[in-house]
Amino acid sequence: MRYESPKTTKEAVTLLSKEKGKTFVLAGGTDLLVKLRMDMIEPDLMIDIKRIPAMNEINKTATGFKIGAAVSGRQLGASKALAKAWPGVVEATNLIGSDQIQGRCTMVGNLCNASPAADSVPAMIAAGAKAVVVGKAKRRAVAVENIVTGPGQTSLAKGEIIEAITLPKRPAKSGDAYLRFIPRTEMDIAVVGVAVSLTCKRGVIDSARVSLGAVAPTPLLVKEAAAAIIGTKLDKEALENLAAACSAACNPIDDKRGTVEYRVRVAGVLAKRAANIAFERAGGKK
Amino acid sequence: MKHDQKYTGQEFKVVGARVERPDGVDKVTGRARYGADANAPGQLVGLVLRSSHAHARIVKIDTSKAEKVAGVKAVLTSADLPDLTNGDAGNYATLVNCMARDRVLYDGHAVAAVAATDKSSAKKALKLIKVTYEKLPHVTDVDEALKKGAPLVQPTNKQDGKPSNKSGHFEFGHGDIEAGLLEADIVLERSYKTEQTHQGYIEPHACLATVGPDGSGELWVTTQGHFSFRIMCAALLGMDVAKLKVTSSEIGGGFGGKTHVWIEPVALALARKSNRPVKMVMSREEVFKASGPTCATSMDVKIGAKKDGTITAAFIECRYSDGPFPGIWGMLGGMTAWACYDLKNCKAVGVDVLVNRPKVAAYRAPSAPMMAFGVESTIDQLAKELDIDPVEFRLRNVAKEGTRSSYGPIYGPIGIEPTLEAVRDHPHMRAKLRKNQGRGMASGFWFNIGGQTCSDLNVGVDGTVNLTVGTVDVGGARASLSLIAAEELGISYDQVKTNIGDTSSLGHNDTTEGSRGTFSSGMATIFAAREAIEVMKSRAAQMWGIPEDAVEWKDGEARAVGAEHGNLPALSLKEIAAEAGATGGPIAGHHEVTADGSGVSFASHICDVEVDPETGKTTVLRYTVVQDAGKAIHPDYVEGQFQGAAAQGIGWALNEEYVYGEDGCLQNAGFLDYRVPVCSDLPFIDTKILEIPNPNHPYGIRGVGECSIVPPLAAIGNAVSNAVGVRLNHVPMSPPRILKALDDAGA
């Protein structure tokens, strides 16, 4: 295996597209280096993007926020402006692993690892986040929900890299939240994850996005769940409809972390809880 | 043994102090050297190729390509390990477990090993070893293994003359169960299951082996018993015991898992074949897949009682999954089951069952937590049915001094009743609980053992003392043993330095297991110190020129006594030591003993939990351990044993389990999905040490290390039941199981 640490995105893309062997992009490495250690991958080239200055920045832009692909969970958590605008996204990212993992892990790495159970991905999807995808010829903005295509699979073409994640500007009276279920209090992979983002107008939910993790081969954007709460003040009936829509959207598997039955049920439970938090953050009152 | 009460209530000067442990600085600075921290010039890296089949016949192993990899110095298969066990079934099982012979018996079973100059060459070679398997049907579940037509794990194993996976049947108890049940006003019958758990020590198995062409060898290893490792390795490899020097490294946790050899004979065999030092370190995945978990169990309990709360009959049968080799786990469990109670009619049946899972090793009070889960859960339900407070119910049936225990012996002074009384009177029992919160309690028992021990106490020229013992220090024993030596000699703690001797420096010492370390080495140390005192008294007599019988030893000094010599100034240990060269040479004391009368231990625990009825998640809110220590030599480390044991029990109760797939392969061989409790999962664990002296030990010591892993499973089950009204009969009580139980109960 060779190790390269390019200084620019362009350089990284060139390395990526030129290499004939198996190539992996190293951001935080908290998934990649586990796979390397377990002999699940045998890279010919590993491209470390942490020496690319632009990828280490969090920027407030005219349209919202731009978060570099190498920004760690720890850096993200330290950004007050981001935590104020998108608390759910920040909390979700900060839930990944221990403080040790937070020192390294990145949202983009979490996304590109393409695990159905990734914590930050449902939160990004609910937030309407976009990935800035850079290839040799062009750069494109891709909705986060269109990146993961299956367990371990993404829609990125050979030679493409995600440079950053963008989050839209937040209208007033908005809130988001992410909750996951794990058997312990820390260190587990989500058995179920639910993210809710919503905006209120005159006390009523005007728009919403709901995303589920760990209940299907990819994180899901559940439009029916959003529809269940739009136009409501998140009354009991709306919450029950939300839970039912979330449970209905689940297509999980039985595995060492949970059963089908359990995941379907708890997806609804957590959706209600997450929606309540998001609603409260949006200043909503019941 | 006759109970000698003279040590009860004795006053100590040093023992009982919370002193700084002698290995503390090394361990907080990174200087302490563990199994993987030793290196030798020219050492090779040893790696093992393991089966990914649960059960298969090995048709052929082709190592020719692996042998040609640059840097590879030795490739090993079972062909390199001839059977030298002379019909010893236990040793043969160990040999087969270290390296599969004709069949692989579980996912993770070793089939070949490689030693190479670096890790990547060794890894490359492993990948080039070609093993041809013929898959065989497998069975991993203890109940399935006992069914008619189940795949046979060991076709030669027979029960009642017929091939069977049942490998052992042990019965304990007395009286007449049927007659007792007829006397009962109420009879409860319950069945339970517990899943397989692992000790989860943080340090993986690791060793550094050297074998010279002259047949002499050295092994640096993380172990609970370097003497027994030496015996086993020498037996499997045909070496002379005296020519193999085994040094125990600092040990990064064992809890029973480091009482058995796993990679060590392989490392020595690779070293012998390559004529180079070989270092082997297991990965965490290997630790889970191929080193000693404890058994999964399935059990049936039946208890009858009168309305006044008297138990009239108590029966339990528990089936233990031993892995592919027969063990004594059913026997140990059967002995412990009813030990807390004074019963007219009781019976415990322990059954050992072979399955295609890794070879089981001891895990802290091995086999006791499972039966206690069945017993204490059922007793709790019985108390409820009879509307008697569960502590009161236990007290009405409690074992006392003079009770004939369920496993045979008549008890001496024991601590179960005092622990229950302490629980009853503890403020924890009266703390308020909120909605979805519940409190449970349960009791537990462990034998403790004694065994072969010797220690060696040498007085240095400056009056400081070296104590050398052969029991590995797994939890702070060096501090305790230094305290004991200081107490006996009458000097200060910091004048004693305790070391763990290697196998060439002392006689045989049994393994640190069965909570025996401080009990047995403490006993040997006391008598070694007394021997050294006799020597020093004689030297003082010489220095004074008076008869030996005119000298007594008090507070660390020799004093001349009697009208004739009483005016002589005392001679301190330091002064006597300084003159040792002129008065007869080095001053030392030794003691060799098979320590007997280890004194049983009992614990009772209280636990508060909160259950989220929507997700089934249980949070432990408060936890209190009460246990009899006999005498707490170093109270900090006694508390530490109580807390650590309780934490392991809590993990077992709530989340830890081996998960096997249909293919018979282990699905969660790592700390990510084998979920031991993390810091944020637990509350502070309160402890109350009771001291009911063990009359068979000069200082009243009982083993303390294991007993407190026994009550938590039932204590938590009882608390969950009180919180949300459902009884969990399957451990771990994981969120999906609790949610399902709530559903089934229509909550």
Add this chain to the structure above:
Amino acid sequence: MTGVHVSTSINGDPVEYVCPADESLLDVLRDRVGLTGVKEGCGTGDCGACSITLDGALVCACLVLGAEAEGRKVTTIEGMGDGEKLHPLQRQFIDNAALQCGVCTPGFLIAAKSLLDENPDPTVEEIRYALAGNLCRCTGYDKIVRAVQAAAKDLRRQKK
């Protein structure tokens, strides 16, 4: 396999080494630099026994490549004390009997220091969550949390 040449700083000392590109910083520290106070408990970032700081951030050395340390600052348990003088955390771990087998202790100390550097007066809950990435199987964490509380107090007093 071609080795990568790395110049870095470990516990304040300049260090150079050559390692294979796929070798973890944990293996480099233990096997090439000789800092065996950094322990391997799992190799997958789940136990925290190999906790170090990299440019001030708490990380698991098993999840960093040796090659990544180029030009960065690494600190390990071996750099925690000040010569003969133990760090207050080290002292309090001993005084509070916060270690038994001790193999997790270096990782706990590094993680606890990282916490107290950022949050000098943490609550019990903050301590417990900050140390959730460090597994201890001996103590039940009780005495570890108490030792961190005591050391935090010592450090606050020192600052005054």
